[in-house]
Amino acid sequence: xxxxxxxxxxxxxxxxxxxxxxxxxxxxxxxxxxxxxxxxxxxxxxxxxxxxxxxxxxxxxxxxxxxxxxxxxxxxxxxxxxxxxxxxxxxxxxxxxxxxxxxxxxxxxxxxxxxxxxxxxxxxxxxxxxxxxxxxxxxxxxxxxxxxxxxxxxxxxxxxxxxxxxxxxxxxxxxxxxxxxxxxxxxxxxxxxxxxxxxxxxxxxxxxxxxxxxxxxxxxxxxxxxxxxxxxxxxxxxxxxxxxxxxxxxxxxxxxxxxxxxxxxxxxxxxxxxxxxxxxxxxxxxxxxxxxxxxxxxxxxxxxxxxxxxxxxxxxxxxxxxxxxxxxxxxxxxxxxxxxxxxxxxxxxxxxxxxxxxxxxxxxxxxxxxxxxxxxxxxxxxxxxxxxxxxxxxxxxxxxxxxxxxxxxxxxxxxxxxxxxxxxxxxxxxxxxxxxxxxxxxxxxxxxxxxxxxxxxxxxxxxxxxxxxxxxxxxxxxxxxxxxxxxxxxxxxxxxxxxxxxxxx
Numbered sequence: 001x002x003x004x005x006x007x008x009x010x011x012x013x014x015x016x017x018x019x020x021x022x023x024x025x026x027x028x029x030x031x032x033x034x035x036x037x038x039x040x041x042x043x044x045x046x047x048x049x050x051x052x053x054x055x056x057x058x059x060x061x062x063x064x065x066x067x068x069x070x071x072x073x074x075x076x077x078x079x080x081x082x083x084x085x086x087x088x089x090x091x092x093x094x095x096x097x098x099x100x101x102x103x104x105x106x107x108x109x110x111x112x113x114x115x116x117x118x119x120x121x122x123x124x125x126x127x128x129x130x131x132x133x134x135x136x137x138x139x140x141x142x143x144x145x146x147x148x149x150x151x152x153x154x155x156x157x158x159x160x161x162x163x164x165x166x167x168x169x170x171x172x173x174x175x176x177x178x179x180x181x182x183x184x185x186x187x188x189x190x191x192x193x194x195x196x197x198x199x200x201x202x203x204x205x206x207x208x209x210x211x212x213x214x215x216x217x218x219x220x221x222x223x224x225x226x227x228x229x230x231x232x233x234x235x236x237x238x239x240x241x242x243x244x245x246x247x248x249x250x251x252x253x254x255x256x257x258x259x260x261x262x263x264x265x266x267x268x269x270x271x272x273x274x275x276x277x278x279x280x281x282x283x284x285x286x287x288x289x290x291x292x293x294x295x296x297x298x299x300x301x302x303x304x305x306x307x308x309x310x311x312x313x314x315x316x317x318x319x320x321x322x323x324x325x326x327x328x329x330x331x332x333x334x335x336x337x338x339x340x341x342x343x344x345x346x347x348x349x350x351x352x353x354x355x356x357x358x359x360x361x362x363x364x365x366x367x368x369x370x371x372x373x374x375x376x377x378x379x380x381x382x383x384x385x386x387x388x389x390x391x392x393x394x395x396x397x398x399x400x401x402x403x404x405x406x407x408x409x410x411x412x413x414x415x416x417x418x419x420x421x422x423x424x425x426x427x428x429x430x431x432x433x434x435x436x437x438x439x440x441x442x443x444x445x446x447x448x449x450x451x452x453x454x455x456x457x458x459x460x461x462x463x464x465x466x467x468x469x470x471x472x473x474x475x476x477x478x479x480x481x482x483x484x485x486x487x488x489x490x491x492x493x494x495x496x497x498x499x500x501x502x503x504x505x
Contacts, residue, residue, distance in 0.1 A: 014085040014464070017073075017247075018455040019066055020448075021091040021175050022255065023112065023277045026062065028069035029451040030077060033085070033464060035474040037446055041073040048109060053116040053360065056109035059097045062175070063182050071242045081244055087183070087237070088251035088458030090258035090450050091175040093198045096150045098161045099178065102169045104186055107160040110175070111150040114277075114318060114360045118149035119369045130216065137203045137210050139289060139298025139311075143367055145318075147174060148200035148217040155218060170223045174199070176252050177225045180234055183249060188235030191225040193309055194257040197300040202227065204289060204300050207309065230257070230302040231461035250461030255450045256280040257301050260312060262453030263418040263444065264475040266468050271406070271414055273399055273433075274450065275423035278363070279320035281402045282312045283410055294405035295365040304460060304468070313409055315364035315402030319373075320395050321423045323357035327391060333384045341426045343388040350390040352377040354500035357394055365405045366501065374504040377496075392426070396433040397497045403437055416440040420449040427479075434481040438490060441481040 014033040020026065025044040032038055043065040048056040074081055094113035099106045111117070122142050125131070131142050140146055151172050154161040164170035173181065177191045196202040196209075201219065203210040209221050228234060230253045237247040253261060256274060260282045263272040268286035273279060282301070289298045289311040296315045303309040319326075324340050327333045334340055354377050356362075361369035375387065407413055417439055423429060424447050434441040446452055456474075459465045 013083060015079060015083050016086055016088060016455040016458050016464070017070070017084050018088045018090065018451040018458070019070070019179060020255070020451040020454060021062060021066065021089070021179060023092045023114070026065035026069055027448070027451060028066070028073045029448065029455065030073060030079070031452065031455040035456075035471060037452070039073060039077050040448070040451070041069040041076065043069050055112040055115040055360075057095065057112055059099075059106045059110045059178055062110075063179070066179060067242050074242075084243070084247050085464060086248050086250040086458040086462035088454035088456075089176045089179055089249065090253055090255050090454035091179070091195070093174060093195060093254040093256065094145055094147050094150075095175050096147045096154070097173055097175060097178040098151075098154050098158070098164070099171050099181070100164045100169050101171045101186070101189070107164060108154060108158045111154070113145055115150065116144045116361060116369050118144040118153050121149055121152070122369075134200065134213070135291070137205075137213060138200050139197065139204050139291070140200050141295060141297070141367055144369055145363070146198060146200040148213065148219065151219050152217045165220065165223065168222065172219070172223045173225050174254075176254075180249060180252070183237050183240065184235035185238035187238060188249075189225045190228055190234050192228055192230040192252040193300045193303045194230055194254045195252065196227045198254055204298065204311070229305050231304045231457045233461065248462055249458075251454055251457030251459070253302055253453060253457055256282055256314065256316075257299070257312070258453030258457065259420055259450040260284065260301055260453070261457060262449030262451070263420060264472055265418065266472065269410070269412050269414075270418075272418040272420060272449070275320055275395070275419065275421035277320065277322045278316055278318045279395060279399055280314065280316040281399055281406065282314045283406050283414075285311050285313055285410060287311070290409055292405070292409045294408050295367055296402070296405050296409055297364065302457065313406050315406060317398035317402070318360045318363045319357040320398070321421070322359070323355070323391050323395065324423070326359065327388060333388060340388050340392065341428050343385050344392050345428050347383070347385045347389050350386050350393055351379070351381065352496070353382055353386045353390040354496060355387060355390040355394045356500050356504040357391070358504045362501070362505070364402050366505065368505050371505045374500060376500055376503060392429045392432055395423070395429060396436045397494070399433060400436040400494070414439050416442050418442050418444065420444065420447045422447070430481045431484070434483045435485045436490060436493065438483045442477055443479045443481070445476040445478045
């Protein structure tokens, strides 16, 4: 079963290494061949804000965090790296890296999924009435969030990217592709279907780069990675100073899809919500994509080897855990993120205070990149505690907005929601979430299910496990939260929230 375990001194034990490359940091994790969590190592990196609403990362620094966390993990566990059977990668999605295939040089800072610099261009596409065509092919709406407009911006505005394209040496990729390239010493320029489905260039029905969309965004197919199943062989390690040659990389999925897999949401109707920098809710819809009528996204969840792909409905709020970081770093209300629970718990309600954390615009189901953060309902009696409470309530209310749309699209009433991510340790937040969703919230024993999903996919990809049935029993419940408020209380709370949303836009 899943859970913490001591490192085995038995050299016959095999391990799966998961690289979880996130928005604010990188985590490397070891899981043994019994599916047990062994150890992890993490390292944060700098967020770069060149202009308001621009967000960038240094891909070379990110690669260094991968090297450092794996090195630290192996030193901490003292296992022989030759016992690593396979590697799985999961990553912040939509973030784009550009590099030169001949020189291996990164050509500019990566443009992060939160970045809004292509808002004006996306508005042009809407005016040209491209939305229906794009949504029909990709399952996505037009928004700066996705990779295609970021790639186009690089080609138009970064001379080194433009020059590499002209020399036929340009490589574009989401973070998984870049890490795979580095792990394989430039031998493998690939991605999986889940990451490809987030670029706005991939046709999720015929599983290929779409010629019409490539033309629309002025992107050459030769610059893009080859697309594979999420579980299968992508390449092997080569010429690294921290891992031996020949370890197979056999699992890749975008972070939210990896979390859905790690939560064992294998059946249509199964749903999870990950509380990270943003919050992301996904519902498995099976082998048929469900087109949303409520501004949710249709995405590929995963594809296992030669099986049919599984699809999901998705809604995401761009700012979730990041709002607590803002209370800590921006306002100085708390010294650590963990303190927000006790501060919010010191009052019984927000006393009418609303916080809309639209610090980088609003995601699903509003999709308003121009919306801005808002705190309203303040009185002379308002304290830090009321604002902290309003912050936790906003995190839960955003997800409730998404779930209501998800139930309409899928025509399914959700009976439970599996949760994961660091913020799920906050019992008050989980109780508020159950109250506002009016459904059971289930927290598993292992809340780092993004890393777990990447490891499990790698295990399937290298034949450590033969099927999803084998790994289904690995998932275990830690705590269940039930709704404790009345329908009237819920309706009153939603009315106030909706008014605050309108003001933020």
